[in-house]
Amino acid sequence: MALLPILSYPDPRLRTIAKPVEQVDDEIKTLIKDMFETMYAAKGIGLAATQVDRHIQLIVMDLSDDGSQPRVFINPKVTPLVADKNTYEEGCLSVPEFYESVERPTKVTIEAMDEDGNTFNEEAEGMLAVCIQHEMDHLNGVIFVDYLSRLKQTRARDKVKKVIKQRARQGDVVPA
Secondary structure, three states: OOOOOOOOOOOHHHHOOOEOOOOOOHHHHHHHHHHHHHHHHOOOOEEEHHHHOOOEOEEEEOOOOOOOOOEEEEEEEEEEOOOOEEEEEEEEOOEEEEEEEEEEEOEEEEEEEOOOOOEEEEEEEHHHHHHHHHHHHHHOOOOHHHHOOHHHHHHHHHHHHHHHHHHHHOOOOOOO
């Protein structure tokens, strides 16, 4: 397994629309393992392939506190089930150390394939609904800061630059 560099906002590669996965083969399974390792090392709960400069429809996620519930979503489709929306504070591994409120539908249905290529459907609420919508945005070239005002987008960009400089000074791995 390998740690993958995570693209940082406003890198234009984050705007690339992901293509469907044609088949779940050994290459995809290795990417899944690498994405989990990268996500856990970065202390994240979700990671889209777009964020690691792989522009395919693949998301990994683990909402547990102890890393015990890894989830894989290949070629996901997300459909809101209700008109109700809630505001949630979101963060992003591509926008490190910046958090802001975003409004999203409270209940969605997810259709996707798992890491073995098996199709599944499920209804999601709460954190899973928020996280899958956030990661789906990445696959569509959208970043959560796109929902914010221009001023907040500028603050996010400035914060990312500052964090990257701090990490470089500390000898941490600098995102791509």
